[in-house]
Amino acid sequence: xxxxxxxxxxxxxxxxxxxxxxxxxxxxxxxxxxxxxxxxxxxxxxxxxxxxxxxxxxxxxxxxxxxxxxxxxxxxxxxxxxxxxxxxxxxxxxxxxxxxxxxxxxxxxxxxxxxxxxxxxxxxxxxxxxxxxxxxxxxxxxxxxxxxxxxxxxxxxxxxxxxxxxxxxxxxxxxxxxxxxxxxxxxxxxxxxxxxxxxxxxxxxxxxxxxxxxxxxxxxxxxxxxxxxxxxxxxxxxxxxxxxxxxxxxxxxxxxxxxxxxxxxxxxxxxxxxxxxxxxxxxxxxxxxxxxxxxxxxxxxxxxxxxxxxxxxxxx
Numbered sequence: 243x244x245x246x247x248x249x250x251x252x253x254x255x256x257x258x259x260x261x262x263x264x265x266x267x268x269x270x271x272x273x274x275x276x277x278x279x280x281x282x283x284x285x286x287x288x289x290x291x292x293x294x295x296x297x298x299x300x301x302x303x304x305x306x307x308x309x310x311x312x313x314x315x316x317x318x319x320x321x322x323x324x325x326x327x328x329x330x331x332x333x334x335x336x337x338x339x340x341x342x343x344x345x346x347x348x349x350x351x352x353x354x355x356x357x358x359x360x361x362x363x364x365x366x367x368x369x370x371x372x373x374x375x376x377x378x379x380x381x382x383x384x385x386x387x388x389x390x391x392x393x394x395x396x397x398x399x400x401x402x403x404x405x406x407x408x409x410x411x412x413x414x415x416x417x418x419x420x421x422x423x424x425x426x427x428x429x430x431x432x433x434x435x436x437x438x439x440x441x442x443x444x445x446x447x448x449x450x451x452x453x454x455x456x457x458x459x460x461x462x463x464x465x466x467x468x469x470x471x472x473x474x475x476x477x478x479x480x481x482x483x484x485x486x487x488x489x490x491x492x493x494x495x496x497x498x499x500x501x502x503x504x505x506x507x508x509x510x511x512x513x514x515x516x517x518x519x520x521x522x523x524x525x526x527x528x529x530x531x532x533x534x535x536x537x538x539x540x541x542x543x544x545x546x547x548x549x550x551x552x553x554x555x556x557x558x
Contacts, residue, residue: 255412257361258420259403264331264353268338269321272345277311277322280341280462282443284455285322290315293325293384293395295453297443298337303466305441307334308432308453310395312384323382323397325358327432341462356381357400360420361412362393381406388451389545391427422510428482428543434492435480435507435515443467444476445517450546479548480507481518483538490514494534498526506533514538520550 268277278285283296293312297305309326326334331353338349359381381398398406407414424431429451432438436446448454449471456471470476481504489509496504496516503526504518516533518540523531531538542550 255361255363255410256415256419256423257359257403257407257410257412258415258417259400260358260360260417260420262328262417263358264326264328264351265356265358265397266324266326266331266335266338267321267350267352268324268347269319269350270345270347273322273347276342276345276347278458279460280338281311282448282454282461282464282467283311283452284458285311288313288322291384293387295387295448295451297448297453298334299443299461299463299467300439301463303442303463303470304439305432305436305443305446305448306330306337307438308446308448309334310384310387312382312397314382318382323352325395325397328353329433330438355399356397357403359396359398359403359406360386360393361396361407361410362391362420362423388429388453389427392424392429418510421508422513425508425510425515426513428513428515428541428546430480430515431508436517441517442470442476444470445478445480447480447546449476450548476548477521478504478517478519480515481520482541482543482546483514483516483533484512484541485509485514485533485536485538486512488536490533490536490538494536496538497532498523499529501526501529503531520548 274285281296281298283294285294288294290313293310295310297308300306307326307330309324312323314321331351335349335351381396383394383396385394386392396406404414430436430446443449443454490506492506494506495502496506503522504516507515
């Protein structure tokens with residue numbers, strides 16, 4: 243595989259500009275308290291260089307948008323920056339402004355001037371990525387709070403992506419390479435593996451990936467999320483899978499024999515993610531699983547702590 247005129251090894255550091263991401267800035271005397279009272283993660287102890295994975299929910303507990311929140315150092319002006327799906331940036335700005343009331347905060351959409359560079363270690367580990375994170379001065383950087391193997395991210399002016407990649411010692415790849423890495427890790431992505439406005443955080447595996455703080459106080463939708471957690475009633479999950487041959491189409495029905503048990507999401511290079519009714523998998527017992535007629539095998543990533551039915555084995 244070649245990129246930018248360089249020959250890559252499997253273990254080389256890689257970087258990709260993610261065109262589907264946008265940036266929102268929230269600043270002001272009440273910014274920390276304001277965000278903390280709305281989202282699923284604890285923002286009170288957030289410090290520069292770190293981030294929280296979280297979501298803004300409807301009062302019914304459904305995901306309006308999931309995103310990362312990081313803090314800029316005071317020496318660089320301070321404030322909180324939200325790394326969010328680009329298509330949802332305007333919606334989130336509108337929602338935040340609705341909740342603002344008299345809070346001393348300013349909410350600004352920076353999507354047209356800032357983007358997100360994802361940087362990861364081709365070996366699938368986080369050790370080298372952590373070393374390289376401290377080497378960039380091109381933008382605001384933070385480790386991906388979901389999984390160490392996802393590396394880190396840099397909020398950056400898009401035209402500086404190549405320069406940042408060079409500074410980091412990372413080969414600049416296409417966004418599809420990062421997508422394949424994400425899918426191989428079994429990490430779901432909103433809009434592809436679950437629908438915004440229709441999925442609970444547990445269904446998107448946010449409880450497994452550090453996206454919900456069950457010890458914090460109230461936030462929008464908190465009662466519903468807590469009830470699902472304490473009663474253990476999350477029957478639907480975004481689940482990783484393997485397939486051979488043709489790539490299943492997004493939206494294809496996942497079937498166990500003649501019964502539909504889920505819907506196919508994103509896929510690449512023999513790996514995929516689907517939204518699955520786990521209770522129906524259990525009921526189907528030994529029935530063959532397929533995605534739009536293509537045979538599949540469900541797998542359990544190392545990070546997943548929820549119970550799988552039947553004989554689903556851990557990912558290799």
